[in-house]
Amino acid sequence: xxxxxxxxxxxxxxxxxxxxxxxxxxxxxxxxxxxxxxxxxxxxxxxxxxxxxxxxxxxxxxxxxxxxxxxxxxxxxxxxxxxxxxxxxxxxxxxxxxxxxxxxxxxxxx
Amino acid sequence: xxxxxxxxxxxxxxxxxxxxxxxxxxxxxxxxxxxxxxxxxxxxxxxxxxxxxxxxxxxxxxxxxxxxxxxxxxxxxxxxxxxxxxxxxxxxxxxxxxxxxxxxxxxxxxxxxxxxxxx
Numbered sequence: 001x002x003x004x005x006x007x008x009x010x011x012x013x014x015x016x017x018x019x020x021x022x023x024x025x026x027x028x029x030x031x032x033x034x035x036x037x038x039x040x041x042x043x044x045x046x047x048x049x050x051x052x053x054x055x056x057x058x059x060x061x062x063x064x065x066x067x068x069x070x071x072x073x074x075x076x077x078x079x080x081x082x083x084x085x086x087x088x089x090x091x092x093x094x095x096x097x098x099x100x101x102x103x104x105x106x107x108x109x110x
Numbered sequence: 111x112x113x114x115x116x117x118x119x120x121x122x123x124x125x126x127x128x129x130x131x132x133x134x135x136x137x138x139x140x141x142x143x144x145x146x147x148x149x150x151x152x153x154x155x156x157x158x159x160x161x162x163x164x165x166x167x168x169x170x171x172x173x174x175x176x177x178x179x180x181x182x183x184x185x186x187x188x189x190x191x192x193x194x195x196x197x198x199x200x201x202x203x204x205x206x207x208x209x210x211x212x213x214x215x216x217x218x219x220x221x222x223x224x225x226x227x228x229x
Contacts, residue, residue: 001173003156034214038157045206045222046149046157051215089157093214097145097162097170104156 004029004090004102011108012080020105022073022090028100030071034093037066037075041086049088050075077107085109112137114207114220122201122227128194132207132220139188140165145210146183146190150203151222162210163190197227 005023012018022035029035035053038046048057050066053073063078073092077084090102118130132146139146148160161171163183171179180193194201205225209218 003158032214036213036215038216045219046216047219048215048217051211051213051217055213057217091157091159091216097168098172099147099159099162099210099214099216101149101157101159 001094001098001100004092004100006088006090006102006105008103009106009108011110012077013110014080014082016080017076017078018080018107019074019076020088020090020107022075022092022102024071024073024092024100026071028071028092028094029068029073032093032095033068035066035068035073036091037064037073038089038091039084039086040089044086046089080109082109112209112218114209114218116205116207116220116223118205118223118225120224120226122197122225123229124198124227125196128192128197128201128225128227130192130205130207130223130225131189132191133187133189135188139183139190140185143212145170147208147210147216148181148192149206149208149216149219150201151206152200152203160192160194160205199227201225202227 037050145162147162183190204222206222207220208216211217
């Protein structure tokens with residue numbers, strides 16, 4: 001069960017948008033619409049941002065949006081703010097009640 | 111509101127067994143809607159799903175860790191536990207307990223507990 005592939009880093013200036021990819025196999029990301037995204041600030045606990053590819057939990061700002069095409073899911077952060085500087089992880093249901101996380105992406109606000 | 115709290119030794123010797131408990135408060139672990147999971151994060155590294163358990167006793171493991179991991183769910187005490195045997199320095203990590211919702215997502219997390227494997 002290999003980790004989903006994410007770029008190690010991404011960056012943008014305040015107000016810009018940044019998109020993070022999460023690539024898996026056709027048996028995981030491509031097969032299930034159960035991709036989630038989490039934000040983890042330095043020293044903090046992962047916080048759920050997106051579930052079921054595109055859905056936002058109550059309280060998560062609409063600046064965070066998700067999508068999927070084939071075996072790759074994406075998280076877009078629009079209108080970047082300094083507080084968005086964090087590590088971002090994707091996860092996917094992998095069948096048979098198993099899960100896999102992405103390798104993580106560090107987002108820097110320039 | 112439901113809260114999760116990990117507890118257990120912060121230091122474990124190599125070759126010994128790591129044991130952690132996650133106490134669930136503000137709600138019942140016997141809810142049919144949720145699974146209960148363990149996730150770990152080595153220092154400076156990413157998240158790794160260890161396994162999940164259901165109140166009925168169904169347990170599911172990460173295949174890469176299955177031979178060394180045991181997860182159990184204790185409905186009478188509203189808690190669930192993790193045991194990792196034959197630990198090495200590579201098992202040093204922050205261990206989180208989390209709730210897995212029907213949307214197949216980790217929607218609630220404990221604060222995490224750091225476990226160091228060292229003699």
